[in-house]
Every structure is written in C-alpha cells, then in structure tokens.
Amino acid sequence: MLANKVCIVTGGAQGIGRCIVETFAKQGALKVYACDMNHEAMVDLETQYSNVCAKQLNVCDRDAIKMLVAELKEVHGNIDVLVNNAGITRDNLLDRMSEDDWDMVVNVNLKGVFNMTQAVSPVMIESGVGSIITMSSVVGTDGNVGQSNYAATKGGVITMTKGWAKEFARKGAQVRANCVAPGFIETPMTIELPEKVLDYMKGKTPLGRMGKPQDIADGVLFLASDQASFITGQTLKIDGGLVI
Template identity: 80%
Template sequence: MLNNKVCIVTGGAQGIGRCIVETFAKNDALQVYACDMNLAAMADLEAKYPNVTGIELNVCDRENIAHFVEQVKSEHGKIDVLVNNAGVTRDNLIEKMTEEDWDLVSDVNLKGVFNMTQAIAPVMVEGGAGSIITMSSVVGTDGNIGQSNYAATKGGVIAMTKGWSKEFSRKGAQVRANCIAPGFIETPMTVDLPEKVLDFMRHKTPLGRMGKPQDIANGALFLASDNSGFITGQTLKIDGGLVI
C-alpha cells in the first residue's frame, strides 16, 4: 500500500506511534523514520525492519527538525507521509492546573505539530503530493473534565488541519491533511489504570471494548496510502462509537 513512500512518524517509540511505524514498514514503505526522544527504545524496530530508522528528535527543537528534514531530502529527495503522533498529557482540574503543565502540553501537542508540519509541508508541495496525518482525540472534538490543556491542543490541531488542507493544495499539489481522533485505546499509558476505570471506558464504548493501537494504525495506513487520495481536511474518529 505504501510502495516507494518515505514516511516520518513522531512519537514512534511506543504505543500507537510504534504500531504505526511497524504497520507502515510491513506495508512496503520505502523508508520509515521513527522519531522519538527515546532512541534506545527503537533499536529492536531497526533490527526487525530494514526499512525503519530510529531518529532522536524533540518536536519542540526547531533547529534539529530542520537538520533532520534536510537529511531526509538529501537521502531520498522527497517526503511522502508525515504522522504527527508525539504527544503528552498533564491532566488536572482548571483551578489546579499549573502554567507549566499548560505550557508543556501546548508546546508538544500543538506547537510541535506546527513545527514538524512547517518544516515538511514545503517538501511535499514542491514534490507535488503528500499526506499529513495528525493525532487528535475525541477530547478535542467533545471535551473532557480535567483536560483543558489537552482538549485545547487536540481541538487546535483539527483547526490547523482544516486550514492546511486548503493551503497546501491551493497551487495544485496533491498534499492532503487529515486527523485521526482515537477514543479509549489500550496503550502503555493505560496499563496502570485501576480496573474500575478500564471497565468504565469499556462500558462507555458502544462496541464494548477499548481499542487496540492496531485499530489506529490501520486508519493511519489508509490515510497515508493512495486509497484515500480524495480525502482531505477530515477528522476520522476511531473510537468504537464513543462519540457519535
């Protein structure tokens, strides 16, 4: 599905990002750059998949992003797919949320997406095509108690994506921008949650279970591939019917 495509995935060391990297690698991507601050955690991915390269990268570090993009351009002359997956949470009720927690979540989840896209979109436009996929959340579309910072960033990336879908294609380039909004997904961040919380998540989801990282990776694969070539500016909810 991804024949000859050069792909970049941020937050690629674990959870959803790791699953996306593996899915892209197994579906014939020419090269998948798994970007994360934890380079050691990607060593086994590199060993298992010859088309995966781990890159130590902080999405808040604009200088290093620029160097990385130039490296990819020099090696391949193009970038076909960007998955903005890196993200953090610092949850709290608004009266208890610190400015530091607001700033960190905003810097990574919103400005980090801006940083990566600003550096890579021109490469795609110059090449005439590309797919930008950004991880939002159902919290970004419908809100949640104690997640003012997270909801603001996840709603913000949806708004940016809508603008990008118009901006990057305005001169005829087939550069598409879409979001994925996961619901309750089993990831390393949910492993330590109390069972009563997990039961609540399952009960709230009409399909009666939490999603798997592969459910999200399958959506990313579709949006990265030419099978979604006429889809742009959209938010794909993969949530088991949680938000309808």
C-alpha cells in the same frame, strides 16, 4: 500500500506510534523514520525491520527538525508521509492546573505539530504530493474533565489541519492533511489504570471494548495511502462509537 514511500512518524517509541511504524514497515514503505526523544526504545525496530530508521528528535526543537528534513530530502529527494503522533498529557482540574503543565502540553501537542508540518510540507509541495496525518482525540472534539490543556491542543490540531488542507490545495499540490481522533485505546499508559476505570471506559463505548493500537494504525495507514487520495481536511474518529 506504501511501496516506495518515505515516511516520518513522531512519537514512534511506544504505544500507537510504535504500532504505526511497524504497520508502515510491513506495508512496504521504502523508509520509515521513527522519531522520538527516547532513541533507545526504538533501536530494536531497526533490528526487526530493515526499512526502519530510528531518529532521536524533540518536536519542540525547530533546528533539529530542519536538519532532519534536510537530510531526508538530500537522501530521498522527497517525503511522502508525515504522521504527527508525538504528544503528552499533564492532566488536572482547571483550578489546579499549573502554567508549566499548560505550556508543556501546548508546546509538544500543538506547536510540535506546527513545527513538523511547517518543515515537511514545503518538500511535499515541491514534489506535488504528500499526506500529513495528525493525531487528535475525541477529547479534541468533545472535551473532557481535567484536560483543558490536552483538549485545547487536540481541538487546535483539527482546525489547523482544515486550514492546511485548503492552503495546500490553493498551491496546486496534491498534499492532503487529515486527523485521526482515537477514543479509549489500550496503551502502556491505560493498561496501568485501575480495573474499575477500564470497565468504565469499556462501558461508555458502544462496541463494549477498548480499541487496540492496531485499530488506529490501520486508519492512519489508509489516510497515508493512495487509497485516500481524495480525502483531505477530515477527522477520522476511531472510537468504537464513543462519540456519535
């Protein structure tokens, strides 16, 4: 599905991001650049997949992003897919949330997405085609207690994405921008939650289970592929019916 495509996946060291990297590699991408601040956690990906290249990257470092994009353009001539997956949480109730926790989440989850897209999209527009997928959340569409900062960023990337879809189309390029909004997903972070919390999450989900990283990776793969060539400006909820 991704033959000859050059892909960037941020937050590729673990969880959903790592699963996306592995899925892209298995689906025949020419090269998957797995980007994360934790480079050591991605080294084994290069060993397992000859078409994966691990890059240490902070999405808040605009200079480093520019260097990466310039390198990829020089080597490949184009970038076909960007997955904005890097993100963090610093949860707390509104009256307890510190300014530092607000700023940190906004810088990574919102500005980081802006930084990556601003750097990569001109390369796609120049080549005339590309797919940008940004990880949102059902929290970004419906909110959640104790996640003012996270919800704001995940809602923000949805509206940014809609604007980009219109902007790219006006420039005459087949560059698509979409979001994926996961529900409760089994990741290294959620697995450590108390059993009663996990049961609560499953109970709220109509399909009666938590999603797996592969469920999300498959949705991202579809949006990245040419099979989704007429889809742009959309948010695909993959949540087992949690938000209907």
